[in-house]
Amino acid sequence: MFRPISSEVLSDNWGILTKYEFELRRRNGEWQRQTRETYDRGNGATCLLFNPETICVLLTRQFRLPVFLNGGIEALIEAPAGLLEGSDADGRMRAELLEETGFQTSTLTHLFDVYMSPGSVTEYLSFFKGVYSASDKVANGGGKSDEGEDIEVLEVPLSEAMKMIESGDIRDAKTIILLQHLMIEILQKKS
Numbered sequence: 340m341f342r343p344i345s346s347e348v349l350s351d352n353w354g355i356l357t358k359y360e361f362e363l364r365r366r367n368g369e370w371q372r373q374t375r376e377t378y379d380r381g382n383g384a385t386c387l388l389f390n391p392e393t394i395c396v397l398l399t400r401q402f403r404l405p406v407f408l409n410g411g412i413e414a415l416i417e418a419p420a421g422l423l424e425g426s427d428a429d430g431r432m433r434a435e436l437l438e439e440t441g442f443q444t445s446t447l448t449h450l451f452d453v454y455m456s457p458g459s460v461t462e463y464l465s466f467f468k469g470v471y472s473a474s475d476k477v478a479n480g481g482g483k484s485d486e487g488e489d490i491e492v493l494e495v496p497l498s499e500a501m502k503m504i505e506s507g508d509i510r511d512a513k514t515i516i517l518l519q520h521l522m523i524e525i526l527q528k529k530s
């Protein structure tokens with residue numbers, strides 16, 4: 340189905356941008372030569388923390404250069420997330436929650452692994468959900484300032500967050516998937 344021909348690393352800096360030549364067997368049996376570029380910066384993890392007593396979720400807001408360049412948005416609202424950098428997703432996610440939000444969770448549940456941009460980015464994101472309460476705040480959060488992170492933490496009622504998807508105030512795919520997953524779970528419990 341796939342016959343590699345050659346590969347050329349175009350950039351090996353933060354991530355690795357590689358140009359591949361290969362042949363692909365089409366469904367009619369013919370082999371077709373193709374060129375594709377892939378961007379590899381490893382895999383990542385993301386988590387939505389939910390407070391079942393207040394029906395609030397924890398979100399972050401930070402500057403994202405690609406989003407600013409392609410939309411002028413100065414601060415993107417997102418679920419906490421981080422790159423794995425070789426670590427396991429569960430452990431990395433717990434550390435990332437602490438770094439970005441200052442909250443810990445005793446209930447971190449893996450949901451699914453999702454390719455977020457499969458035409459060009461190799462990464463998949465491991466999705467998690469977790470429960471928190473006010474007493475789970477054990478650090479300041481905000482991210483690593485020495486790495487350029489300046490992350491605002493937002494505690495938002497779930498109903499408000501759902502409206503923010505409709506209004507366009509939340510425009511990040513992982514965040515929308517997690518919020519909708521939580522809503523479906525709550526609705527299924529009620530019915």
Ligand SMILES: Nc1nc2c(ncn2[C@@H]2O[C@H](COP(=O)(O)OP(=O)(O)O[C@H]3O[C@H](CO)[C@@H](O)[C@H](O)[C@@H]3O)[C@@H](O)[C@H]2O)c(=O)[nH]1
Pocket residue numbers: 353354382383384385420421422423435462464483486487488513
């Ligand atoms: N020097 C340098 N540093 C970078 C670069 N890109 C990111 N960084 C730094 O690397 C760190 C990455 O922070 P994480 O919290 O681990 O990752 P993230 O940027 O939040 O990425 C997460 O969200 C992305 C967007 O949704 C996801 O794509 C990714 O998988 C991950 O889950 C930050 O300190 C950031 O400043 C770069 O091109 N150059």
Ligand SMILES: [Mg+2]
Pocket residue numbers: 419420421422439
């Ligand atoms: Mg992050």
